[in-house]
Amino acid sequence: xxxxxxxxxxxxxxxxxxxxxxxxxxxxxxxxxxxxxxxxxxxxxxxxxxxxxxxxxxxxxxxxxxxxxxxxxxxxxxxxxxxxxxxx
Numbered sequence: 001x002x003x004x005x006x007x008x009x010x011x012x013x014x015x016x017x018x019x020x021x022x023x024x025x026x027x028x029x030x031x032x033x034x035x036x037x038x039x040x041x042x043x044x045x046x047x048x049x050x051x052x053x054x055x056x057x058x059x060x061x062x063x064x065x066x067x068x069x070x071x072x073x074x075x076x077x078x079x080x081x082x083x084x085x086x087x088x
Contacts, residue, residue, distance in 0.1 A: 041084040048080045 038045055056071055058064040070076075 037085075038081055040088060041081060044084045045077065045081060048084075049077070052076060 053071065056067045058067060
């Protein structure tokens with residue numbers, strides 16, 4: 001007996017002829033908006049990232065690799081950015 005996937009629809013990346021430029025344009029626009037939002041706190045946010053990177057180190061290689069991966073995801077910047085922006 002073979003196991004089949006319930007989702008038989010191929011992803012948009014796998015489909016030839018699917019235009020993903022709209023997704024790329026939206027991503028670039030979002031990046032520009034974030035850069036404009038973070039502009040006034042750029043230096044403070046950079047300092048926060050230095051501190052966060054230093055604090056999120058581990059002597060255990062597996063844990064250290066997991067923490068580095070989580071740091072690269074970028075979701076750890078919103079609350080500090082909001083705090084820094086509200087303090088201005």
